[in-house]
Amino acid sequence: MEGKFEQDLGDSHHNPCVEIAMEIHKVETPPKRSSLQKLKNRLKETFFPDDPLRQFKGKSSKQKWLLGFQYFIPILQWGPHYNLNLFKSDVVSGLTIASLAIPQGISYAKLANLPPIVGLYSSFVPPLVYAMLGSSRDVAIGPVSIASLLMGSMLRQEVSPTLEPLLFLQLAFTSTFFAGLFQASLGFLRLGFIIDFLSKATLTGFMGGAAIIVALQQLKALLGIKHFTKEMGLIHVMSSIFHNTKEWSWQTILMGFCFLVFMLVARHISIKTPKLFWVSAGAPLLSMVLSTIIVFVCKAQHHGISVIGKLEEGLNPPSWNMLHFHGSHIGLVLKTSLITGIISLTEGIAVGKTFAALKNYQVDGNKEMIAIGVMNVVGSTTSCYITTGSFSRSAVNHKAGVKTVVSNVIMAVTVMVTLLFLMPLFRYTPNLVLGAIIVTAVIGLIDIPAAYQIWKVDKFDFIVLLCAFFGVIFISVEEGLALAVGISIFKMVLQMTRPKTVVLGNIPGTDIFRNKHQYKDAVSIPGFLILSIQSFISFANSNYLNERISRWIQDYEEEEETKSRSDLRFVILDLTAVSAIDTNGVTFFQELWSVVEKKGVKLVLVNPVGEVMEKLQNADGTDNLLRSNNLYLTVGEAVSSLFSSMKVVSSSHG
């Protein structure tokens, strides 16, 4: 292939001499498929992009049944191959995460305005359910900070946890039930892509803001304030703190400060030396034990230090009779379940996928959603509130050498032992140590390096991040989140209403045409305006594209006047990047054709993809667009062919 457009730049008229020894290739249409086939294919791509039935292909029906069971209940898959070596590793990691799960469970339940024991209940049943259904090996199941905060703050909008504790508990269980139902349905209906709408920027901003909100709430426990605001916002909390300076208790502040510094130092050590991960993993439990002993010995509960108080012994009581499916709060419950459901799902799936990628195994998002959903539905009937895979505990689990999901079982058994026999020990545990545990846990959610990366890469994403962050801090947790998601989607829609069109130029010595702005060497071919449209053409952008292309033509004509360039003869549209068109897209081409024709200019289409070809062929009144001398496979072929026809015309005129 010899097509080159060597530009004689010395000549003011830029007449390129094109050597044509080029075969012209035809644009083809893909083989015909019926609308039904297309629909089937489309549905498959939308709902089954991961092709979950791939493994069933070409198996006998008995094998299919077995595989089907294994698909939904992964324990059947790995159970038979389980051995002692794996068990040893799982025991170590299970005990490690239990030492974190117990203090964090109690703390997060307090964060959700629930009785502390609910946090332990929630670290017992859900991990067992997940162990049967889940496909991630590294995830550690239990209550997490953000979902606890969301549930606590949203339900408190209508019901006071101090005045109506029973109703509040009932609403929490009901929300958990609906959240689980919603999560499982998303997985079952293969709508898991909904969580994709929480972009990295949204999540980074949201997590950072929520961490600050959570940390601020802990000032109640850490300062020993009794009359604390019920609002979440920064301003309310700050004014509440400085209006109640009389309530500050120096004993609480001193003790809280010491344990907070201790745990932060432990955290710092583990970050610096990843091998010493057990330092930060053990610090909360150690702090809890130490502080309890101090309180017990010094009788500090009589000196202004508030303690958890008496906790009941025993395993999870059933709670299916506490679920409310009607009543005046059902709207709030549904809203709460939707938001906590999505957020906890996002964390759980992200945890699963992150560690699966590290260990190079697959986690099926939709299957995980079913597992997490079922776990929460079952949890809601056994006195558990919303749980998911916790990022921080899963990281510890991973570092402690977990092999299978059995570590969750070990953790659950440890929690069970605690529930049965160790509850009296927590009686003198001070609330301040719970606050310190939460602050240490959430501080890791403020990810400044990630925010900096986003700033460097994409300024708009950074705006989304800021909206999420400040929205959460100053407006409310759920509205901040909604704001950021709204802006992300708005940007996406805007990107589609205003797709890019770029002018292509020839890279000298080749038949390659590239964006003139990006490739400074690329030169225009006189008489040709070569545009590349970089989006599908639909109702949302066909008007814009028409206006924009008219402006490119005007620009060319003005340049023509000022620089006495040769007349515009051809407008070539490179459609390589136009992945689809709709009815308005077809009209766009027809209108553009007539506009361009009135100027005595010819419109040429290059490399339309299959779907575009099909739709243009199906439409009436597009015959002129589809004539063979208007349709080329590459820009290079189009230019060399049209250029030679120009020469022929001008020589015959001469």
Add this chain to the structure above:
Amino acid sequence: MEGKFEQDLGDSHHNPCVEIAMEIHKVETPPKRSSLQKLKNRLKETFFPDDPLRQFKGKSSKQKWLLGFQYFIPILQWGPHYNLNLFKSDVVSGLTIASLAIPQGISYAKLANLPPIVGLYSSFVPPLVYAMLGSSRDVAIGPVSIASLLMGSMLRQEVSPTLEPLLFLQLAFTSTFFAGLFQASLGFLRLGFIIDFLSKATLTGFMGGAAIIVALQQLKALLGIKHFTKEMGLIHVMSSIFHNTKEWSWQTILMGFCFLVFMLVARHISIKTPKLFWVSAGAPLLSMVLSTIIVFVCKAQHHGISVIGKLEEGLNPPSWNMLHFHGSHIGLVLKTSLITGIISLTEGIAVGKTFAALKNYQVDGNKEMIAIGVMNVVGSTTSCYITTGSFSRSAVNHKAGVKTVVSNVIMAVTVMVTLLFLMPLFRYTPNLVLGAIIVTAVIGLIDIPAAYQIWKVDKFDFIVLLCAFFGVIFISVEEGLALAVGISIFKMVLQMTRPKTVVLGNIPGTDIFRNKHQYKDAVSIPGFLILSIQSFISFANSNYLNERISRWIQDYEEEEETKSRSDLRFVILDLTAVSAIDTNGVTFFQELWSVVEKKGVKLVLVNPVGEVMEKLQNADGTDNLLRSNNLYLTVGEAVSSLFSSMKVVSSSHG
């Protein structure tokens, strides 16, 4: 350039012999621009795609002021050049559209449940305002059927036009005021692209459904029923008709049927012979005059034929004191103004653009919005309800040879004369003829050929059309519309969450790579998987793309096993169609890199556009992606370069 991949298809291992005499071209990044410049450029493309300030460039400041005035008040532009010849044409067309505007104005006001005279008021002031501000020459301003129906049916949800006629009228004027304010703001804020979201399919379905609803409402007048339903839906209307058969008046039915047939025949003649456009243009007025004479002569008002009754003489009374900016109905008023505002704007802009394209002049959408908006705000203070450019009357205007917007002035003057002197003549005009006029007018909105075209071109668009059509007929006018718009946007978002990825193959004898599904000749290069991603990569689709590409790799590997093809060595991603990425997009590349690398396969990027290059360069941890042997300008160059490196490796091993 000699790069060809001649496939030796006789060889079962498909070893291509590649002749390499190819220069490899570098991928470049566009020149650096600051974030501020980018933002400026982005804002310009979003809000000023038509570059309205182009004409101001390089002018003196005095000229700029003049041009600025002319820009906002186009009459200053064409006024000075107006002459007698133009005036003659405008008088003819102005009188022609007046003969349509008077009967239609009265009829449409009845459709909106307003006093008939408001229809005439609305054909007087708004055309005069538009004549000063509007830039379309062919448009005929006045009340239109769809907007009248919308306003009438929406306001009736809360206020009865028969029980509280004054309040209803006040709400109609207030809605018109807000609709105008909204329309003008859209234009002023350059948000005109919002009307683009009403796709062709949505509009076709909506118009068809609304036409049927409107025609059904006319059965009240055409059958002479007194107790008619207040609902709009098909089922209510039908049951109302057949439960009130006793009220049917044969005199009304006979007379109505005759005039309806007369006007439909006239319409048919004008469609068949476009020169005879005046036949259908004159028919409504003729019918009105004839029917009035018949009623007057036969005293038919005493024989079951209902008539308009006494109308007041005189020009538009001021109505600014009737605007309600607060009160219990303000929510409904705002909703009504939003929907009628958008719909009437869509019709007005479409009319303007259609005829501008026919006569080859430009209509600035945003400027038109300001003109239509101001016209409605002024109208609302002078007893006019919502008006816009009417499609049917503009077509007549165009065919009657209109030259400038002065024809609207002629029409307004004619209406003024009617208002001042001819009102008593309408006293005996029967309501049935108004019904027949409306039915004849809206029948043209049912566009079956357009619906068939949409069915042929795009099945999904046809579903949108059906949703709009049946939604309007069976649910409600505004909900049907909302449904169709919602589905259109949902499709667009879905298209982005599930972008296409296609496998490319080499077209034999060239270095061109195209979709293997579309080009049956295209052949794979053994060891290479060449994919083209056809969308920007963002948070909404990065997870999907990752999964989808993994599946392509799995497919390749399975084929490898069954057909004993050579091992996968390279995954080449053709990024020509990836117009942009965001932070999640960057992560997508990093994750894909590590997944692919673990399989011992190399990831190669081809032709990333400027923005993608910039973002990859700005991000940390993307150095491996940007190494020169991973980045090629064309797929052909990438394959030939990598293929030669493979040869070198295998020969050195051998």
